[in-house]
Amino acid sequence: MVDVVLGSFYGDEGKGKIIDYLSKDAQYAVRFSGGNNAGHTIEVNGKQFVFHLIPSGILNPKVKAILGNGVVIDPKVLIEEIENLKANGYKVDNLYISEKAHVIFPYHLILDELEEEMRGSKKIGTTKRGIGPAYCDKMERCGIRMEDLISTDFKEMLQRNIKNKNKILKAYGYFELDFESVYRDYKKYAEILKPYVCDTTTMLHKAIKNQENILCEGAQATLLDIDFGSYPFVTSSNPTIGGVSTGSGIGAKYINEVYGVMKAYSSRVGEGPYVTELKDETGDKIRELGHEYGATTKRPRRCGWLDIVALNYAIMLNGITALAMNHLDTVGKLETIKLCVAYEYLGQREEYFRTNKDFLNNAKPIYEEFPGNFGDISNCQTYEELPLNAKKYIERIEELTNTKIKMIGIGPKREDMIIRD
Ligand code: IMO
Numbered sequence: 001m002v003d004v005v006l007g008s009f010y011g012d013e014g015k016g017k018i019i020d021y022l023s024k025d026a027q028y029a030v031r032f033s034g035g036n037n038a039g040h041t042i043e044v045n046g047k048q049f050v051f052h053l054i055p056s057g058i059l060n061p062k063v064k065a066i067l068g069n070g071v072v073i074d075p076k077v078l079i080e081e082i083e084n085l086k087a088n089g090y091k092v093d094n095l096y097i098s099e100k101a102h103v104i105f106p107y108h109l110i111l112d113e114l115e116e117e118m119r120g121s122k123k124i125g126t127t128k129r130g131i132g133p134a135y136c137d138k139m140e141r142c143g144i145r146m147e148d149l150i151s152t153d154f155k156e157m158l159q160r161n162i163k164n165k166n167k168i169l170k171a172y173g174y175f176e177l178d179f180e181s182v183y184r185d186y187k188k189y190a191e192i193l194k195p196y197v198c199d200t201t202t203m204l205h206k207a208i209k210n211q212e213n214i215l216c217e218g219a220q221a222t223l224l225d226i227d228f229g230s231y232p233f234v235t236s237s238n239p240t241i242g243g244v245s246t247g248s249g250i251g252a253k254y255i256n257e258v259y260g261v262m263k264a265y266s267s268r269v270g271e272g273p274y275v276t277e278l279k280d281e282t283g284d285k286i287r288e289l290g291h292e293y294g295a296t297t298k299r300p301r302r303c304g305w306l307d308i309v310a311l312n313y314a315i316m317l318n319g320i321t322a323l324a325m326n327h328l329d330t331v332g333k334l335e336t337i338k339l340c341v342a343y344e345y346l347g348q349r350e351e352y353f354r355t356n357k358d359f360l361n362n363a364k365p366i367y368e369e370f371p372g373n374f375g376d377i378s379n380c381q382t383y384e385e386l387p388l389n390a391k392k393y394i395e396r397i398e399e400l401t402n403t404k405i406k407m408i409g410i411g412p413k414r415e416d417m418i419i420r421d
């Protein structure tokens with residue numbers, strides 16, 4: 001009844017497209033972690049939507065879209081997304097925001113920026129959306145939740161926080177924030193968002209009792225996980241399977257299918273190790289063919305080959321039961337495709353991914369090669385119609401991961417997808 005969609009690599013695997021497809025059988029779509037550092041692009045009827053906060057499942061009118069307690073919310077961005085949906089004819093009365101979700105304030109954005117500057121050459125390359133500082137406040141227990149934002153306590157809480165943050169901003173040599181203007185803006189946001197705020201945990205528990213289908217939609221990805229990713233080059237939440245329970249309130253035993261979303265190649269945006277990165281023309285070519293520029297920050301993404309060592313790590317960590325692969329059409333435009341099947345580290349062959357810094361910085365990929373040049377596959381509707389070279393590549397990935405690739409993306413549009421049973 002509860003299915004989960006997670007990113008298998010460093011993000012931007014095309015989770016939005018897979019969620020959009022799967023949500024047609026769901027009554028609920030839930031975001032459980034991250035904030036507007038995410039960027040999920042979906043193309044429906046010639047119109048492109050980019051979601052940073054609202055669950056992509058909302059495009060399905062019968063789906064109740066939930067922002068769970070694990071999400072951090074920039075109300076300004078959320079309101080813009082709501083407005084954009086309304087302007088495109090969506091009603092948005094099917095959006096529900098957890099009263100427990102934490103709110104992002106201007107001081108979080110400023111601190112994200114200042115902390116990155118201070119890191120200098122060791123910067124993380126964050127999206128500068130205030131995500132890290134907002135989660136810091138949550139853990140520090142001075143965060144302001146949605147239920148606070150819409151309550152009469154809000155003024156006092158904000159006053160206290162701005163007073164404290166101004167001390168830090170001053171130490172950075174930055175100008176201090178004016179309480180009144182922040183308060184005025186956020187009171188306005190609170191009025192607009194109030195009707196959406198509720199106890200989403202109970203809502204989901206009732207849905208489970210009623211045997212309704214829930215789709216939990218991951219943002220970010222396994223290797224960006226604060227615990228299991230390439231720390232410190234990670235995000236500040238758990239986009240892995242544990243985050244589903246802590247970020248929504250759904251117990252582990254209710255989780256059924258766990259879809260791992262991947263691309264037929266790989267990409268990373270921001271700093272940090274990346275074993276199969278291509279810093280050459282092939283990397284540039286993949287970036288252009290796959291339009292690999294950030295949906296959130298517009299940054300060019302680093303591109304490389306698919307990494308089975310990392311993929312198997314994601315499968316083990318999350319208990320992935322099925323894979324969904326995007327951009328088969330993109331690799332099919334290359335003459336030769338490489339697949340990293342193991343690493344070489346200190347002269348040894350390694351098949352297990354580790355986040356140890358020395359390991360990730362020095363591991364070298366061991367590749368198998370596959371013929372590309374798939375030709376035009378945009379009209380293929382079944383797996384059988386795919387060219388032999390494409391099938392060879394797919395079946396080798398399945399063999400190495402012992403996991404079925406159930407969905408294959410062959411283009412950006414909603415219908416550009418091959419489903420296998
Ligand atoms: P989706 O959901 C790709 C990366 C940032 C940076 C690191 C920390 O679209 O897959 P943060 O702002 O979270 O503190 O930045 O994490 N990052 C992502 N990269 N896709 C994302 O989301 C990302 N969200 C964060 O680039 O390296």
Ligand code: MG
Binds near residue numbers: 037038294296
């Ligand atoms: Mg993204």
